[in-house]
Amino acid sequence: MYLKRSAQKKPERRVSSCSAECRAGRKGGAAAEWMAAEKRMNKYYIMGMLCGVFVGLLLVAVLLKVTKTDGRMKCRYDERQTEARGKGYKYGFFTFLIGDFLYALLCAAGFEVPAEPAAVMMILIVLGMVVQIVYCIWKDAYFSLNENRTRVLVAFAVVAGFNLLLGVFRLLEGDVVVNGVLTFDSMNLLCGILFLIIFFAMLLKRLRGTSDGEE
């Protein structure tokens, strides 16, 4: 049922419904016109997506530049931070692997997971990221030597706010959970929660850092 709902929303899935309608006896001229309109819509949809990706990359580039203290975009880490980050990646990777394995086991056992497979994969990726990032923050290895912490904190709060706003909006529209199944449209909510966790981990570390200062 939820698949049918998303098929109504997304233009590329409507192509198949159009051909079904054509088969059902739609007149040739009107059907061709309808198909052309669909193709134009698909073109605009792809162009819109490409524009979104371009703007996203531009924002990330600006963010990387603005948060650095030396005007560079690349992060510089010392040897202790590099080591801690390596451990963080390891723990994040294994979290993802174990989660993926458990999901595969549940599927093989015939248990119906109340979420779309794409949503489950994204949840596991976010979970792995949370483990890696929180570990790095806790080991003072998240911020590079040439990074302004306050600016990063502000940027993350803004990103978390926007994603949560969009996520709640989609939740209220009823796109996130359809017929008791979590859909891929929950991504904004997930990203919002991820950035919120990162933000609070940074804040907590910062507060704790004031008492963990120079001896």
Next chain:
Amino acid sequence: MKNLRLKSARAALDLSQQELADAVGVSRQTINAIEKGDYNPTIRLCLAICHTLHKTLDELFWED
């Protein structure tokens, strides 16, 4: 084990952890971790610290 010799050598030159960290190109937390004995630095970082504090490796890092 705490590295008190490093701490006293730094204090003798009236350097803060941040100033020493900036001089050797690491974070303040890394210097703090070395002084507290939580992190074992590489020989490259040991040498950089020794050069900055005008000490030898033995004086700062050799355990008797």
